[in-house]
Amino acid sequence: MKDDNVEGRARVVNTPQLNAYYEQLAEYEAGALWTVANDIEPWEPKAHSVPMIWRYQQLRPLVLRSLELVRPQEAGRRVIMLVNPKRHDVSAAVGLLYTGLQVMNPGEAASAHRHMASALRFIIEGEGAYTIVEGERVSLNRNDFVITPNGTWHEHGNDTGSGPCIWQDGLDIPLINTLEANFYEVHPDLHQRVTRPLDASYNTYSHAGVRPLEPDWRKAYSPLLKYSWTHTYEALCQYAQASEGSPFDGVMLEYVNPLTGGPVMPTLGATMQMLRAGQATRAHRHTGNVIYHVAKGCGYSIINGQRFDWEEHDIFCVPSWAWHEHANLSPDDDACLFSFSDFPVMKALSIYREEAYALNGGHQLMTQGQEN
Amino acid sequence: MKDDNVEGRARVVNTPQLNAYYEQLAEYEAGALWTVANDIEPWEPKAHSVPMIWRYQQLRPLVLRSLELVRPQEAGRRVIMLVNPKRHDVSAAVGLLYTGLQVMNPGEAASAHRHMASALRFIIEGEGAYTIVEGERVSLNRNDFVITPNGTWHEHGNDTGSGPCIWQDGLDIPLINTLEANFYEVHPDLHQRVTRPLDASYNTYSHAGVRPLEPDWRKAYSPLLKYSWTHTYEALCQYAQASEGSPFDGVMLEYVNPLTGGPVMPTLGATMQMLRAGQATRAHRHTGNVIYHVAKGCGYSIINGQRFDWEEHDIFCVPSWAWHEHANLSPDDDACLFSFSDFPVMKALSIYREEAYALNGGHQLMTQGQEN
Amino acid sequence: MKDDNVEGRARVVNTPQLNAYYEQLAEYEAGALWTVANDIEPWEPKAHSVPMIWRYQQLRPLVLRSLELVRPQEAGRRVIMLVNPKRHDVSAAVGLLYTGLQVMNPGEAASAHRHMASALRFIIEGEGAYTIVEGERVSLNRNDFVITPNGTWHEHGNDTGSGPCIWQDGLDIPLINTLEANFYEVHPDLHQRVTRPLDASYNTYSHAGVRPLEPDWRKAYSPLLKYSWTHTYEALCQYAQASEGSPFDGVMLEYVNPLTGGPVMPTLGATMQMLRAGQATRAHRHTGNVIYHVAKGCGYSIINGQRFDWEEHDIFCVPSWAWHEHANLSPDDDACLFSFSDFPVMKALSIYREEAYALNGGHQLMTQGQEN
Amino acid sequence: MKDDNVEGRARVVNTPQLNAYYEQLAEYEAGALWTVANDIEPWEPKAHSVPMIWRYQQLRPLVLRSLELVRPQEAGRRVIMLVNPKRHDVSAAVGLLYTGLQVMNPGEAASAHRHMASALRFIIEGEGAYTIVEGERVSLNRNDFVITPNGTWHEHGNDTGSGPCIWQDGLDIPLINTLEANFYEVHPDLHQRVTRPLDASYNTYSHAGVRPLEPDWRKAYSPLLKYSWTHTYEALCQYAQASEGSPFDGVMLEYVNPLTGGPVMPTLGATMQMLRAGQATRAHRHTGNVIYHVAKGCGYSIINGQRFDWEEHDIFCVPSWAWHEHANLSPDDDACLFSFSDFPVMKALSIYREEAYALNGGHQLMTQGQEN
Incomplete structure (x- = not known):
C-alpha cells in the first residue's frame, strides 16, 4: 500500500x-x-468482504431441514442465505450481491411478487422446478439458469412427485437498498395467469443468429428468460474449438440478451466458464464482485493468496480487486464454473478496471494456508 | 392512382x-x-422492376453448361446472373439487388478479392463448397447461408471429388454503383492464408444467448459468417411452438448479427420463413425489394395480382410496394422460403413503410393469368 | 485506371x-x-455527374422572372431546379441530390404537404420568409438553414411587404425515387394549424450542452428545425480559436441533431465551413456527393483539376470520388461555404471512404482551363 | 406504510x-x-439520509477561516464538507453524494490528481478561478459549472490578485467507495502541462446544433467541460418562451454531453431550473438523491412536509423518494436552482421511478414546523 x-x-x-x-x-x-x-x-479499492466458500455437502442437510421447520405461507420463500462475515449489515454474500439456497417440496408453489431488485436462479437438484415470469412458464432442469428481471411478476414452483427441488438464488438486493430504490409488491391474485406457451421465450430465441421480426424490445433486460445447461455446455465445447480462451478464465461465455449482446439484466451479469482438463489459469483482479457456483468437476481457486478447494455445487466468492486464479484438478475432464456478478454496474458506470498479476508467471504466492 | x-x-x-x-x-x-x-x-413508390420467377429446373442445365464454356481464370467467377427485364441497365434482378447462380467444379478455387459491395451465398447443390473470409475457412452445405461483408477479403472453392457445387450469390452491386461508391481489389497473392480454425465464427457463436467476452466488435457486419440450414430449420420449428407467426409471412426469422440483433450486413438483410402445411398468408406491401429462394417445399405466391407457382430452388422477386402473399400447397409438410432484401437500407434511412391489404379477407384479386 | x-x-x-x-x-x-x-x-467509384457551378448573378433574373410566369396555385412551388448535364434522367444536381432556387412574393403562402423525401432550405434573400413544420412556425433570415424532415407536414410562406424571398431548396428526391420509396401527400386542409410557439424548437435548443428533460425523442431527425446564420458564424469563430481545423476543409462544423450529435436527417447532412483569410486547403476525395452554397466571401475550388471561381450565393457541386480543394481569395476576410451531402447515407451503409491527395504538396495539377 | x-x-x-x-x-x-x-x-425505498439545508451566510466565515488554519500542501485541498447527520459513516451530504465548499487564496494552485470518483464544481465567489482538465485550462466565473470526469487529470487554481475564490465541489465518492471501485493517483509531476488552447472545449462546443467532424468521441463523459452561467441563463429564458415547463420543476434544463444528449458524466447528472416569479410547483418524489444550490433568488422548498427557506448560495438536499416542491418568493423576478444528482445511475441501472403527489392540489400538508 x-x-x-x-x-x-x-x-x-x-x-x-x-x-x-x-x-x-x-x-x-x-x-x-x-x-x-x-x-x-x-x-485503490477497499473491499468490504472477505473471500469465502460455502460447501454444498455441509449446507444441503440444513437446507432440507427447513422443509420441516417452516412453510412457504409464513416464510414467503424457504431460503438459506449465504452471508459474508463482513457483510451482515446488508445481508450480502460479497460486495452488494445477495445469494441463497432455496428449497421447495413437490406440489408447492410460492406466491407471485415483483420488486425493483433483479434476480436469477441456478438449478441444483430436482426435476419439476418451474418459474413463471410475466405470464410465461419456464421449465427448469439441473444447471439451467433463469432470470427474473426487476419489475417483472414472478413465482416459483415444484410440480414433480419425486422429491424436493433446490436452487441457488442470486439478487442485487443489497445494491438496490444501498441505492435506496427498492420496491416490493405481492401479486394482487397471489398467482399469475399463464398467458404464453410453455417456454415461449426459450423457443423464440433457441438458436444463435436468428430472431423474430416482432416489434422492438425496449426493455433493459433480455427477452430470453432461460439459458439451458445443455445448450451452454455445447456452446462451451464448440467455442473451445475456435479459441484458446482467456489466460485468466479459460473458455468463458457470457450469458447475454440475444437482441443486444449485452448483459441479461442491467445490474447482474452471468457467465459460464470451462477449465480444460488440468488447466490452471493465471491470476488477475478487477473491480466488481463475483459469486461462483461449481457446475461441473472439482478443482481449486486461489483468492488473495488463499487456496479454496471446490467440488460440484460449492459456492464461493471473489471480492472486488482481489487477485484470483482457478485450477481444474481433473487430468481428463473439464470443469465448469457458473458465476454472476455486478460487472454490468461497473461497466454502465465506467468504473470497471482490471489488472493482470505480473509476477511469478502469473501465479500468486500463497499467503495463507489452504481453506478446508 | x-x-x-x-x-x-x-x-x-x-x-x-x-x-x-x-x-x-x-x-x-x-x-x-x-x-x-x-x-x-x-x-406512392414507383418500382422500376416487374415481378419475376426464375425456375431452377430450366436454369440448372445452362448453369452446368458454363463449366464447359469458360474457366474461372478468364471468367473471374462462373456466374449466370438473373436479370429483371426492366433492369438490364443496372444488372439487377429486382430494385438495386443483384443475384446469380455460381457453379464450381471439384478442385476449383477462385481467386480472392474484396469490394465495397456486400455479398451473400445460399448453397444449392454439392458438398465440398467452402468460402474463406478474412482468413477463416467456412464449410458449407445445402441451404446454408454465408455472408462475405463489404471490405472483407473472400474467395470460394470446391474441395469435393464428387461433383460440381452450385450456389446462389446475392449482392448489392447495383445499389453501390448507383451510390457511386464501389471499389474492387484483387488479393495481391491471389489467395489468402487461412489463419483461424475451421468454422471459427460458427463455433464461437453457436448457441443463442451466450457470447465470448472478447474485445468489442465495432464493425458494421455480423462476426458470425455462416448460418446453417440445420440450425435455422430447428429454430423455425421451435419458434412455431411459441408464436402464431405473422399473418403475412408465417413463421419468420431474420438472420442477425448475434452481438446486436441487427441485420447481418448494413445493406443486405436476410430471412427464412416457414409456411405451415396448407397455410396461405394474407397480402401486404412494403418499401424495399426482396429476392426469394425456395428452400423447401412447393407452393405459390401472388404478386400484384399475378400467381407464381414455385418449387425447390426456384428464385422469384417482389418489387418495392408490390402486394404479395404466399401459399404452401402441401397439406402435410411445411414449406420454407429464404429471402434477402434491402430492408436494412430502408430502415437505416427511415424510409421503410408497410401496408396490409384491407379488402377481400386480405387476399388479392387475380388481375392476370397464372405465370407458367 | x-x-x-x-x-x-x-x-x-x-x-x-x-x-x-x-x-x-x-x-x-x-x-x-x-x-x-x-x-x-x-x-473505383464511377460518378455519373460532372462538376458544375451555377452562378447566382446569372440565375437570379430568371428566378425572379418566374414570379410573372406562374402562380403557386398551378406550379405547386415556383422553383428553378439546377440540373447536372449528366443527370437529366433523375433531375439531380449531382449524384442523387436535387437542388433548386425557390421564390415567393410578399403575401404568398404555398400549400402544406409531406413526402418521403427529406428537404432543407438555405435562405438567400428577403426578410419575411417562414416555414411551418408540424405545427411550428419558423422565422427565417439570410443564410439561415432550416430542415423539413421526411414525413413532416410543411409549408412555406413570405409575410413581408418589402419584396420577394429567394431560398435554395435541397432534397434527396432522386435518391428516394431510386430506392423506390417516395410518397407524397397534400395536406387535407391545404394549410396546417400553428400549434406551438413561434420558433419553439429554436428556443428549446438554443444553447450547447443543455436540453429539456422532456420525453425521449425517438425520431430519426433533429428536433431542432432552424440553425441560424448568426449562431453558426459565431460558432465558427469560436471554434477557430480552439482548433487548426481540417487541412482539407478549414474550420468546419456539421449541423447536427442536438440530442444525438448525429446528422440532422437520416439521408441529408449539412455543414458550414470557414476558410480563413487567404487560406488554400489541400485536396482530398471521398465517396458521397456534395452541393456547396457560398454563404460569404469569394474564392475558388479546384475539382478534378478544373478551377471554379465563386462568389456569394453561387452554387457548385463535387461529385463522388472527385478530387477537390478550396481557396479563399480574400487576404483579410474569411469565406464561408454552406454544403449539404449524402454523407449520412454513406456512413449508415458503411460505404464512406476518403483519400488525401498525396502529390504536389496536396494540390492538384490543373488538367483543364478555368471555368468562367 | x-x-x-x-x-x-x-x-x-x-x-x-x-x-x-x-x-x-x-x-x-x-x-x-x-x-x-x-x-x-x-x-418502498428507505432513504438513509434526512432533508437538510446548509446556509451560506453561516458557513462562509468558517470556510474563509480555513485559509488561516491549513495550507494546501498539507490539506491537499481546503474543503469544508457538508455531512448529512445520518451519513457520517460515508461522508455523504445525501444518499451516496458528497459535497463541500472549497476555498483558495489568490496565487494558490493545488496539485494535480485523478481518481475513479467523478467530480463537478459550481463557482460561488471570486474571479480568477480556473481548472485544468487533461491539459485544457478552463476559466471560471460565478455560477459556472465545470466537470472533472473520472479518470481525468485535474487541478484547480486561483490566479486573481483580488481575493479568495470559493466554489462548491460535488462528487460521487461515497458511491464509488460503496461499489469498491475507487482509485487515486497524484500526478507524477504534481502539475500538468497545458497542451490545448484556453477554454478549447468551450469554444469547440459553443453553440447548439453544430459540432466538429473530428474523430469519434468514445469516452463516457462530455467533451464539453465548462457550462457557463451566462449561456445557461439565456437558454432558460429562451426555453421559457417555448414551453410551460414541468409542473414539478418549472423551466428546467439538463446539462448534457453535446455529442449524445446524455448526462455529463456516467454517475452524476446536473440541471438548472428556473422558477418564474411567484411560481410554486407541485410535489412529486423519485428514486435518486439530489443536492441543490441556489444560483439566483430566494424562496423555499417543502421536503417531506417540512419547509426549508433558501436564499442565494444556500445548499439543500432531497433524499430518495422524499416528496418535494419548490416556491419562488419573489413576485417579479425568477429564481434559479442548480442541482446535481445520481439520476444517471438510477437510469443506467433501470431503477428510476417517480410519482406525482395526488392529494391537495399537488401540495404537501405541512407535517413539521418551518426550518429556520
Whole structure:
C-alpha cells in the first residue's frame, strides 16, 4: 500500500485550535475534508468482504431441514442465505450481491411478487422446478439458469412427485437498498395467469443468429428468460474449438440478451466458464464482485493468496480487486464454473478496471494456508 | 392512382412564352421544377422492376453448361446472373439487388478479392463448397447461408471429388454503383492464408444467448459468417411452438448479427420463413425489394395480382410496394422460403413503410393469368 | 485506371459458341456475369455527374422572372431546379441530390404537404420568409438553414411587404425515387394549424450542452428545425480559436441533431465551413456527393483539376470520388461555404471512404482551363 | 406504510427449535432469509439520509477561516464538507453524494490528481478561478459549472490578485467507495502541462446544433467541460418562451454531453431550473438523491412536509423518494436552482421511478414546523 505522507495527500497535524474549529463545523453539520480525505479517497479499492466458500455437502442437510421447520405461507420463500462475515449489515454474500439456497417440496408453489431488485436462479437438484415470469412458464432442469428481471411478476414452483427441488438464488438486493430504490409488491391474485406457451421465450430465441421480426424490445433486460445447461455446455465445447480462451478464465461465455449482446439484466451479469482438463489459469483482479457456483468437476481457486478447494455445487466468492486464479484438478475432464456478478454496474458506470498479476508467471504466492 | 389535377400539384399549362423561358433556363443547366414535379414526387413508390420467377429446373442445365464454356481464370467467377427485364441497365434482378447462380467444379478455387459491395451465398447443390473470409475457412452445405461483408477479403472453392457445387450469390452491386461508391481489389497473392480454425465464427457463436467476452466488435457486419440450414430449420420449428407467426409471412426469422440483433450486413438483410402445411398468408406491401429462394417445399405466391407457382430452388422477386402473399400447397409438410432484401437500407434511412391489404379477407384479386 | 487484363478480372473472349449461349440465357431472363463484371465492379467509384457551378448573378433574373410566369396555385412551388448535364434522367444536381432556387412574393403562402423525401432550405434573400413544420412556425433570415424532415407536414410562406424571398431548396428526391420509396401527400386542409410557439424548437435548443428533460425523442431527425446564420458564424469563430481545423476543409462544423450529435436527417447532412483569410486547403476525395452554397466571401475550388471561381450565393457541386480543394481569395476576410451531402447515407451503409491527395504538396495539377 | 402481516411476506414466529437452527446456520456463515426478508425487501425505498439545508451566510466565515488554519500542501485541498447527520459513516451530504465548499487564496494552485470518483464544481465567489482538465485550462466565473470526469487529470487554481475564490465541489465518492471501485493517483509531476488552447472545449462546443467532424468521441463523459452561467441563463429564458415547463420543476434544463444528449458524466447528472416569479410547483418524489444550490433568488422548498427557506448560495438536499416542491418568493423576478444528482445511475441501472403527489392540489400538508 502506498504512503500517504506525500504531497497531494492530507497530512494536517491536529492542534487544539483545529479541534475547536472542527467542533464549530460540526455545529453546522459540516466537517473538514482533510480529516477523512485519505480514508475516503484510497489509493485503490477497499473491499468490504472477505473471500469465502460455502460447501454444498455441509449446507444441503440444513437446507432440507427447513422443509420441516417452516412453510412457504409464513416464510414467503424457504431460503438459506449465504452471508459474508463482513457483510451482515446488508445481508450480502460479497460486495452488494445477495445469494441463497432455496428449497421447495413437490406440489408447492410460492406466491407471485415483483420488486425493483433483479434476480436469477441456478438449478441444483430436482426435476419439476418451474418459474413463471410475466405470464410465461419456464421449465427448469439441473444447471439451467433463469432470470427474473426487476419489475417483472414472478413465482416459483415444484410440480414433480419425486422429491424436493433446490436452487441457488442470486439478487442485487443489497445494491438496490444501498441505492435506496427498492420496491416490493405481492401479486394482487397471489398467482399469475399463464398467458404464453410453455417456454415461449426459450423457443423464440433457441438458436444463435436468428430472431423474430416482432416489434422492438425496449426493455433493459433480455427477452430470453432461460439459458439451458445443455445448450451452454455445447456452446462451451464448440467455442473451445475456435479459441484458446482467456489466460485468466479459460473458455468463458457470457450469458447475454440475444437482441443486444449485452448483459441479461442491467445490474447482474452471468457467465459460464470451462477449465480444460488440468488447466490452471493465471491470476488477475478487477473491480466488481463475483459469486461462483461449481457446475461441473472439482478443482481449486486461489483468492488473495488463499487456496479454496471446490467440488460440484460449492459456492464461493471473489471480492472486488482481489487477485484470483482457478485450477481444474481433473487430468481428463473439464470443469465448469457458473458465476454472476455486478460487472454490468461497473461497466454502465465506467468504473470497471482490471489488472493482470505480473509476477511469478502469473501465479500468486500463497499467503495463507489452504481453506478446508 | 390519385389525380394530379388538384391544388398542391403542378398543373401549369404550356405556353409559347413558357417554352421560351424553359429554353433560357436550359442554357444555364437549369429547369422549371413544375415541368417534372408530379413525376419525381409521385403519390406512392414507383418500382422500376416487374415481378419475376426464375425456375431452377430450366436454369440448372445452362448453369452446368458454363463449366464447359469458360474457366474461372478468364471468367473471374462462373456466374449466370438473373436479370429483371426492366433492369438490364443496372444488372439487377429486382430494385438495386443483384443475384446469380455460381457453379464450381471439384478442385476449383477462385481467386480472392474484396469490394465495397456486400455479398451473400445460399448453397444449392454439392458438398465440398467452402468460402474463406478474412482468413477463416467456412464449410458449407445445402441451404446454408454465408455472408462475405463489404471490405472483407473472400474467395470460394470446391474441395469435393464428387461433383460440381452450385450456389446462389446475392449482392448489392447495383445499389453501390448507383451510390457511386464501389471499389474492387484483387488479393495481391491471389489467395489468402487461412489463419483461424475451421468454422471459427460458427463455433464461437453457436448457441443463442451466450457470447465470448472478447474485445468489442465495432464493425458494421455480423462476426458470425455462416448460418446453417440445420440450425435455422430447428429454430423455425421451435419458434412455431411459441408464436402464431405473422399473418403475412408465417413463421419468420431474420438472420442477425448475434452481438446486436441487427441485420447481418448494413445493406443486405436476410430471412427464412416457414409456411405451415396448407397455410396461405394474407397480402401486404412494403418499401424495399426482396429476392426469394425456395428452400423447401412447393407452393405459390401472388404478386400484384399475378400467381407464381414455385418449387425447390426456384428464385422469384417482389418489387418495392408490390402486394404479395404466399401459399404452401402441401397439406402435410411445411414449406420454407429464404429471402434477402434491402430492408436494412430502408430502415437505416427511415424510409421503410408497410401496408396490409384491407379488402377481400386480405387476399388479392387475380388481375392476370397464372405465370407458367 | 488499373488494367482489367489480370487474373481475378473477367477476360473471356467472345466466340460464336458463347454468343449462342448468351442468347439462350436471355430467353430465361438470365445472362453471363463475365460479360459485364468489370463494368459493374469497377476498380473505383464511377460518378455519373460532372462538376458544375451555377452562378447566382446569372440565375437570379430568371428566378425572379418566374414570379410573372406562374402562380403557386398551378406550379405547386415556383422553383428553378439546377440540373447536372449528366443527370437529366433523375433531375439531380449531382449524384442523387436535387437542388433548386425557390421564390415567393410578399403575401404568398404555398400549400402544406409531406413526402418521403427529406428537404432543407438555405435562405438567400428577403426578410419575411417562414416555414411551418408540424405545427411550428419558423422565422427565417439570410443564410439561415432550416430542415423539413421526411414525413413532416410543411409549408412555406413570405409575410413581408418589402419584396420577394429567394431560398435554395435541397432534397434527396432522386435518391428516394431510386430506392423506390417516395410518397407524397397534400395536406387535407391545404394549410396546417400553428400549434406551438413561434420558433419553439429554436428556443428549446438554443444553447450547447443543455436540453429539456422532456420525453425521449425517438425520431430519426433533429428536433431542432432552424440553425441560424448568426449562431453558426459565431460558432465558427469560436471554434477557430480552439482548433487548426481540417487541412482539407478549414474550420468546419456539421449541423447536427442536438440530442444525438448525429446528422440532422437520416439521408441529408449539412455543414458550414470557414476558410480563413487567404487560406488554400489541400485536396482530398471521398465517396458521397456534395452541393456547396457560398454563404460569404469569394474564392475558388479546384475539382478534378478544373478551377471554379465563386462568389456569394453561387452554387457548385463535387461529385463522388472527385478530387477537390478550396481557396479563399480574400487576404483579410474569411469565406464561408454552406454544403449539404449524402454523407449520412454513406456512413449508415458503411460505404464512406476518403483519400488525401498525396502529390504536389496536396494540390492538384490543373488538367483543364478555368471555368468562367 | 403497508402491513407485513399478509401472504407473500415473512411471518415466521420464533421458536426455540428455530433459534437452534439459526445458530447452526450461523456456523456455516449462513442464515434464514425469512428472518430479514421484510427488512431487506421493503415495500418502498428507505432513504438513509434526512432533508437538510446548509446556509451560506453561516458557513462562509468558517470556510474563509480555513485559509488561516491549513495550507494546501498539507490539506491537499481546503474543503469544508457538508455531512448529512445520518451519513457520517460515508461522508455523504445525501444518499451516496458528497459535497463541500472549497476555498483558495489568490496565487494558490493545488496539485494535480485523478481518481475513479467523478467530480463537478459550481463557482460561488471570486474571479480568477480556473481548472485544468487533461491539459485544457478552463476559466471560471460565478455560477459556472465545470466537470472533472473520472479518470481525468485535474487541478484547480486561483490566479486573481483580488481575493479568495470559493466554489462548491460535488462528487460521487461515497458511491464509488460503496461499489469498491475507487482509485487515486497524484500526478507524477504534481502539475500538468497545458497542451490545448484556453477554454478549447468551450469554444469547440459553443453553440447548439453544430459540432466538429473530428474523430469519434468514445469516452463516457462530455467533451464539453465548462457550462457557463451566462449561456445557461439565456437558454432558460429562451426555453421559457417555448414551453410551460414541468409542473414539478418549472423551466428546467439538463446539462448534457453535446455529442449524445446524455448526462455529463456516467454517475452524476446536473440541471438548472428556473422558477418564474411567484411560481410554486407541485410535489412529486423519485428514486435518486439530489443536492441543490441556489444560483439566483430566494424562496423555499417543502421536503417531506417540512419547509426549508433558501436564499442565494444556500445548499439543500432531497433524499430518495422524499416528496418535494419548490416556491419562488419573489413576485417579479425568477429564481434559479442548480442541482446535481445520481439520476444517471438510477437510469443506467433501470431503477428510476417517480410519482406525482395526488392529494391537495399537488401540495404537501405541512407535517413539521418551518426550518429556520
